[in-house]
Amino acid sequence: MAAPNTNYWLVKTDPDDYSIDDFARDKSVAWVGVRNYQARNFMQNMKPGEAVIFYHSACEAVGITGLARIKRACAPDKTQFDAKSQYYDPKATPETPRWFCPELEFVRKFHRLIPLAELRAEKALSKMLLLKRGSRLSVLPVTTNEFDTIQGLAK
DNA sequence: GCCAACGTTGGC
DNA sequence: GCCAACGTTGGC
Numbered sequence: 001m002a003a004p005n006t007n008y009w010l011v012k013t014d015p016d017d018y019s020i021d022d023f024a025r026d027k028s029v030a031w032v033g034v035r036n037y038q039a040r041n042f043m044q045n046m047k048p049g050e051a052v053i054f055y056h057s058a059c060e061a062v063g064i065t066g067l068a069r070i071k072r073a074c075a076p077d078k079t080q081f082d083a084k085s086q087y088y089d090p091k092a093t094p095e096t097p098r099w100f101c102p103e104l105e106f107v108r109k110f111h112r113l114i115p116l117a118e119l120r121a122e123k124a125l126s127k128m129l130l131l132k133r134g135s136r137l138s139v140l141p142v143t144t145n146e147f148d149t150i151q152g153l154a155k
Numbered sequence: 156g157c158c159a160a161c162g163t164t165g166g167c
Numbered sequence: 168g169c170c171a172a173c174g175t176t177g178g179c
Contacts, residue, residue: 012177036162037162057176057177058177062179133159136160136177138176
């Protein structure tokens, strides 16, 4: 899928695994565990300084919770080599890694969660990849307009 | 817990 | 390379 010159991104996380509050505490996190090739390819296009929308999925309150930025571009995801990790991939070796992850830096938690229903109701977001039927990717590009719209909703 | 949608695997 | 079976995601 083409993603030329995309400068904004969105990552999904199950807050039971890793929430915006965990992120606020840690300040910085290696975005390990993504095991989907399309998502991986998007991550490999992430450049330091680019903005990332933080989204809570698969939970009671689904929606956007805050912002991050890319701290470091992709490096091999260490969990793929760790047999004890839930993200272990027996087909990956340090010589030929399969999975990569960027380092994300915490920017801020929004004063309120922007619910998925509100995103769906927003005309300016009608073409957002996140909202596409059947969309399950946990890493997605976001357009400049979509990003600005979301920042507006957060106020 | 249900179910739609999608990705991956593996037999052929 | 096809495609059925299976596993996972994720909203509700």
